[in-house]
Amino acid sequence: MACRSVPDRIIVLYLAKEFGGGGRYTETLIDALGRIGVRTDYVSFFGCSKTLGCDHVRAFQFAPTTGGWIGAIRRVMTLMKEPGGVACVAADHRSVRLVPFFKTIYPTAPWVYVVHTSPALKEDFVRRQFRKVVLRFTDGIAAVAQHILAGMRSRGYGKPGSVVYCAVPEATKGTPGRAEDDEGEERLSKPVVLLPGRVTGGKGHRDLVEASKGQAWEVWFAGDGDLLGGIREQCAHRGDVRFLGWVEQMSPVYEAASVVVLPSLSEGLSLSLMEAMAHGRPVVAYDIGPQRELIENGVTGVLVPVGDVEALGRAIQGLLDDKPRAEEMGRRAQRHVRERFTLERMANDTLALIERLRTPRRRSAP
Incomplete structure (x- = not known):
């Protein structure tokens, strides 16, 4: 010291x-x-x-x-x-x-x-x-x-x-992997788009629900909160949205995700995004001030205009369609947070x- x-x-x-x-x-x-x-x-x-x-x-x-x-x-x-x-x-x-x-x-x-x-x-x-x-x-x-x-x-x-x-705590520093490499599990038959965080106002859960309509990927929400009941009701007739509730050990969830998303309207410096990046996951977030300190757009993640649900969906789909780009982005993100934070x-x-x-x-x- x-x-x-x-x-x-x-x-x-x-x-x-x-x-x-x-x-x-x-x-x-x-x-x-x-x-x-x-x-x-x-x-x-x-x-x-x-x-x-x-x-x-x-x-x-x-x-x-x-x-x-x-x-x-x-x-x-x-x-x-x-x-x-x-x-x-x-x-x-x-x-x-x-x-x-x-x-x-x-x-x-x-x-x-x-x-x-x-x-x-x-x-x-x-x-x-x-x-x-x-x-x-x-x-x-x-x-x-x-x-x-x-x-x-x-x-x-x-x-x-x-x-x-x-x-980034040492315990959250994962090894880059691909969720689709886990064979034999029905839950991973589709690419997983994960939103980690409390289900409260301003976190963008409804935006992700809207962006995922008609898409060939599954949405996972990891977290609880006062809006959980309303989001569940909104997704009652959809089979491509899963609610994991509060998760004590997030590492397996991050490893299962193909893309991690945080469309928050306001935020400090998101620890959930930081943890996702530490696990080598490509991330997508709304372009708000603190996220720019964490994400270099197009290099360590993707930033989209705040509230633009269509752009959010396109950014996610773009990463799912271009796996080499997504994997390289995940590696750069992991290196970035491990070296800086x-x-x-x-x-x-x-x-x-x-x-x-x-x-x-x-x-x-x-």
Whole structure:
């Protein structure tokens, strides 16, 4: 590890309602820090995944109730009293609401806010003012994509900030393969087009259903969510759409897919697409800001205009019709994410930001 002002411990607070992509990002960060010897105290509503080693992380789980919130606050206060230098990470938009309270009691400990999405454009006045007050107490932000950091800057956030891309966990790095090589399984008699992710508004599930009508491929949805019932009803009379529900081990599902699609209308930096690329799958996504940081159009994936269902269908079919191109795209995608989105880079970028916050800054001339 490079010589730098590293805190003795980092407290990570994640109190989101759902584990989701934010939880995956948070646990990947803890894993990345642990691999270079940084101890982490993890306070959350979800406990510690089995994928995280016990030698570098202490996990404290609380119920998502009023009592759980109080317990989490007390635990963080206890941890901050322990000897040694400490830095803190508010890893979601609910946790950051507690930062003003902690900063008034322990003003010297730096707080980093992990921003997963850009501020809502239709945010009402009260929420906008509340957000501004809360952000004044943070010391810096770690944005999961350059697009999101730019959005925060455009909203007037002037404190230190860095882009800290999520890493591809080692467990998700598959070997490029072809789904059609698995013989004897009826479910793979057609090419599989996979959409991994929660079935919620803005993820594009209905667009993929529409794009797949009359096509000679099968659609798989991996994930649950509040719109699952409606999508099932929409596809009730179709035999080419499968609902896998929540899948704990996604690697076999990625390996079975010929193409992975994410037609989201808004997104942070998609971990599902990153995992698909790490498995050597060609990917198709709507052309929104964060996806451009992950996908080089025509090289490591295909970007199509937002909301253009016909273009979405053509892009998918084009990859299915040209298997050599799809396989080469998958190989380039895999190489790209393995080289760029590493655990070492995620840890070092986080520590570099914390070091900036721990280093006394010279006062500007009046």
